Every structure is written in C-alpha cells, then in structure tokens.
Amino acid sequence: AQKVTQAQTEISVVEKEDVTLDCVYETRDTTYYLFWYKQPPSGELVFLIRRNSFDEQNEISGRYSWNFQKSTSSFNFTITASQVVDSAVYFCALSEAGTALIFGKGTTLSVSS
Amino acid sequence: GAVVSQHPSRVICKSGTSVKIECRSLDFQATTMFWYRQFPKQSLMLMATSNEGSKATYEQGVEKDKFLINHASLTLSTLTVTSAHPEDSSFYICSAGGGVLDEQYFGPGTRLTVT
Numbered sequence: 001a002q003k004v005t006q007a008q009t010e011i012s013v014v015e016k017e018d019v020t021l022d023c024v025y026e027t028r029d030t031t032y033y034l035f036w037y038k039q040p041p042s043g044e045l046v047f048l049i050r051r052n053s054f055d056e057q058n059e060i061s062g063r064y065s066w067n068f069q070k071s072t073s074s075f076n077f078t079i080t081a082s083q084v085v086d087s088a089v090y091f092c093a094l095s096e097a098g099t100a101l102i103f104g105k106g107t108t109l110s111v112s113s
Numbered sequence: 114g115a116v117v118s119q120h121p122s123r124v125i126c127k128s129g130t131s132v133k134i135e136c137r138s139l140d141f142q143a144t145t146m147f148w149y150r151q152f153p154k155q156s157l158m159l160m161a162t163s164n165e166g167s168k169a170t171y172e173q174g175v176e177k178d179k180f181l182i183n184h185a186s187l188t189l190s191t192l193t194v195t196s197a198h199p200e201d202s203s204f205y206i207c208s209a210g211g212g213v214l215d216e217q218y219f220g221p222g223t224r225l226t227v228t
Contacts, residue, residue: 037219043151043204043221043222043224044219044221044222045206045219045222047218047219050216091156091157095217098145098210099162100147100149100159100162100208101147101157101159101208101217102159103156103157103158104156105155105156106156
C-alpha cells in the first residue's frame with residue numbers, strides 16, 4: 001500500500017532561517033510521482049514540484065530546494081532564508097501514473113518576523 | 114499549467130438540502146477527475162475517481178448514494194451532496210487528469226457549510 005509520512009506537524013522559525021520539511025513515502029511500484037504543495041489560509045493548493053521516480057536529481061528553484069533519495073524513500077523540501085509569506089501548510093504527496101494523489105498529513109510552517 | 118475551475122467557491126446550505134459543485138478543466142480534456150475532501154486542520158482525502166462516460170469509483174467509507182458524481186464530458190465533472198448534514202461541512206477539491214504528460218491539476222476548492 002502507498003503511504004506518505006510527514007512526521008513534523010508544526011514548525012516555527014524566525015525569518016531568514018533555513019527550514020527543512022521532511023517527507024518519507026512507501027510504495028511497491030517502481031514508477032511513481034512525488035509532489036509538494038503549499039496550502040495558504042485561502043485553501044487553494046499551490047503546486048511546487050512534481051518529480052518522477054526515475055529522476056533522483058535534486059532540484060533548486062529560487063529559495064526552494066528538494067532532495068530526493070530513493071535509498072531512504074525520502075523527498076525532503078528545504079526553504080532557504082525563510083520569509084513570513086512562506087507561512088502555510090505544506091503537503092507532500094505520492095501517486096502512480098494516472099491515479100489519485102495520496103497526501104501526507106501536512107506540516108504547518110509558521111515564519112515570524 | 115492547465116486551469117481547473119470550481120463553482121461555487123463557497124456555499125452555505127441548510128441541513129437536508131442538496132448542493133451541486135462543478136469542476137471544469139478549462140484548457141484541456143480531462144479523461145479522469147478526482148474528488149477530494151479536506152476537513153479542518155486535516156489532510157486531503159480522496160473521495161472518488163471518475164472517468165468520462167463511466168460510473169465513478171468511490172473510496173471505502175464514502176457513500177455513493179450521498180455523493181453523486183457525474184463526469185458527462187471531458188471538461189466537466191459535478192459532485193452533488195444530497196441531503197447534506199452539518200458533518201458534510203468541508204472543503205471539497207477536484208483535480209483533473211490527462212494530457213500528454215498525464216499530469217493532474219487541482220481546482221481552487223469549494224468550501225461547503227451546512228447549517
């Protein structure tokens with residue numbers, strides 16, 4: 001069965017700190033996709049990244065970076081120099097091709113000034 | 114990415130009434146649409162999967178007679194909550210799947226409050 005675990009329920013940091021959100025997944029499939037979404041208070045999901053299981057390259061997009069390690073079934077997300085606008089709930093998710101996403105329970109990030 | 118809309122964005126209805134939520138893929142043909150539900154401070158949980166022209170597949174514990182899903186075209190799926198009760202108050206989000214890269218795109222969600 002597929003499963004996504006986000007062990008950190010809540011994280012609080014001060015602006016300009018770096019923060020890493022952990023994500024561990026379980027799947028028996030060799031082909032799958034991993035995602036990160038941001039959900040601000042408005043509720044609308046903001047897509048951040050989609051990574052397929054064959055691409056283990058780490059990715060950097062501005063202040064955001066992702067570390068995908070199949071050996072540990074992890075897909076961690078780091079925000080560098082956090083800002084107040086980064087405050088939100090962040091979800092890690094997993095899917096097979098064409099199937100629904102299975103979401104982790106989410107990590108609430110609070111960034112204070 | 115592709116655009117998926119939902120209507121209405123917010124709805125308040127009285128207990129016992131029915132409410133319909135529309136999910137539209139505006140710029141691509143969605144062969145599959147998914148409906149999720151999110152209770153306050155919880156994660157998104159899949160309710161059902163619908164393929165255009167066929168009956169929806171419901172997840173365990175989701176009443177198919179209460180949550181009616183219609184996917185009559187490649188751009189429109191509807192979720193009707195029948196005989197709504199306060200415990201059905203939730204955030205309902207659809208996603209549309211398809212396209213060359215088999216990607217999925219989420220709608221902005223509908224916040225349902227049943228009084």
